[in-house]
Amino acid sequence: MELSFNDQGSGEPVLLVHGHPFDRSMWQPQVTHLTALGYRVITPDLRGYGASPVVPGVTGLNVFAADLAGLMDRLGIEDFVLGGLSMGGQIVLECYRLFPHRVRALLLADTFAEAETAEGKAGRNAQADRLLREGMAGYAEEVLSKMIAPQAPPEVAAHVLRMMRAAPPEGAAAALRGRAERPDYRPLLPTITVPALVVVGSADEFTPVRDARTIQQGIPGATLVVIEGAGHLPNLERPAEFNTALTDFLTTHLA
Numbered sequence: 001m002e003l004s005f006n007d008q009g010s011g012e013p014v015l016l017v018h019g020h021p022f023d024r025s026m027w028q029p030q031v032t033h034l035t036a037l038g039y040r041v042i043t044p045d046l047r048g049y050g051a052s053p054v055v056p057g058v059t060g061l062n063v064f065a066a067d068l069a070g071l072m073d074r075l076g077i078e079d080f081v082l083g084g085l086s087m088g089g090q091i092v093l094e095c096y097r098l099f100p101h102r103v104r105a106l107l108l109a110d111t112f113a114e115a116e117t118a119e120g121k122a123g124r125n126a127q128a129d130r131l132l133r134e135g136m137a138g139y140a141e142e143v144l145s146k147m148i149a150p151q152a153p154p155e156v157a158a159h160v161l162r163m164m165r166a167a168p169p170e171g172a173a174a175a176l177r178g179r180a181e182r183p184d185y186r187p188l189l190p191t192i193t194v195p196a197l198v199v200v201g202s203a204d205e206f207t208p209v210r211d212a213r214t215i216q217q218g219i220p221g222a223t224l225v226v227i228e229g230a231g232h233l234p235n236l237e238r239p240a241e242f243n244t245a246l247t248d249f250l251t252t253h254l255a
Contacts, residue, residue, distance in 0.1 A: 001067045004051035005044035009035030012104075012254060013077050015042045015068065019086030019110075019233075020175055021136065021167035023050030025159070026085070029239035030246065037247065042080075044071055046091075048171020059174040061094040061182050069099055081250065083107030085235065086207065087175065093185040096192060105253055106196040106219075107246060110204050110232050112211035113218065115184035124180040128173035136172065140164035149203045149231035156236050189218030195253035196222040199245055201230030201237065223249060 006024060008031055016027045024043040031041045045052040046064055068091070072080060079102045084092035089111025096103050116124065131139060140161055147160055196219045200212035209226055216224035225245040227234035235242045 001047050001053060001055075001070065003044040003047065003067055003071050005042060005071060006031070007040070007042050007075065009038070009040045011038040011040050012250075013040045013042060013072075013080040014250075015044075015072065015080050015082050016107075017044070017064075017068065017082070017084035017088035017091050018046065018049070019084070019088045020179075021049065021140075021172045022160075022163045023166070025050075026163060026233070026236060030235055030243060033239075033243040033247070039250070042071070042075065042077075044068065046088075046175075048174055049167055054168045054171045055174060056170040057174050058177040058181075059171075060178040061091050062098065063178070064091045064175075065094040065098050068095060069102070072102070078102060079104050081105045081107070081254070083109065083246075084111065085109040086111050086232065087179060090179065090182060090185070093188060094182075097185070097188055100191075100193075103194055105194050105250070106192065107199070107249075108196065108212075108215055109199040109235065109242075110201060110207045110212070111215070112207045113185040113189060113215050114211075115182060116180050121180040124176045128176040131169040131173045131176070135169050136165050136167050146205045147232045148237055149201065149229060151229060152231065152233075152237045156233075159236065160233060186214070186218060189215060190220065192219045192222075195249070197246065197249040198222055198224045199234060199242060200224075200226055201232060201234040202226050202228045203230060204232045204234075206232045
């Protein structure tokens with residue numbers, strides 16, 4: 001799968017994986033910040049999202065992970081810092097399961113490690129059916145207030161809504177069906193031997209602070225940072241605080 005991506009800056013490579021139903025533009029505040037500090041930042045659109053090819057059906061997390069490994073192979077990058085938010089965080093965990101030797105450090109933002117419940121599986125598949133039937137517009141309007149906190153700047157709300165509306169329904173539906181079948185990553189957490197930063201918005205409704213604590217407590221030596229007043233997308237809602245946490249982490253562990 002030839003993913004559409006940006007590759008900016010030079011230095012230590014950092015691969016950032018977006019969530020659902022977004023695209024690589026969600027990482028722009030971090031790209032700007034990290035490249036100015038001398039990092040090389042790679043931000044792909046996952047298959048089914050943004051400008052990458054759309055493959056209908058079911059896209060498992062292992063498929064997303066294989067796509068990312070292939071991208072880094074094409075770029076000639078053997079090991080790298082790997083970060084993801086929400087679904088992107090689950091893809092990051094799958095990447096670590098499949099090729100831990102390539103990961104130098106982990107960023108896990110606003111995500112959770114548990115497998116889906118029976119109720120959750122039914123909900124994700126029903127949502128996938130709805131997106132295929134109705135498109136993204138209605139769903140995007142409904143979930144915007146859960147994606148970001150009420151105090152998020154209007155331009156952030158506009159950006160988030162724009163990304164969700166633009167997501168291809170077939171790609172988003174395939175990802176939802178794949179996530180419904182994801183494994184329980186909690187047994188993986190104690191095996192993680194690289195530095196890990198766990199970040200979460202204090203007002204995140206989708207993946208609340210308790211989910212972040214489960215991950216942080218499961219990974220030996222992991223750091224937890226709670227971004228006060230942010231919802232599910234603290235990297236966009238509170239970019240200064242998010243960037244500071246990420247920079248402090250990278251400076252400490254990759255010096």
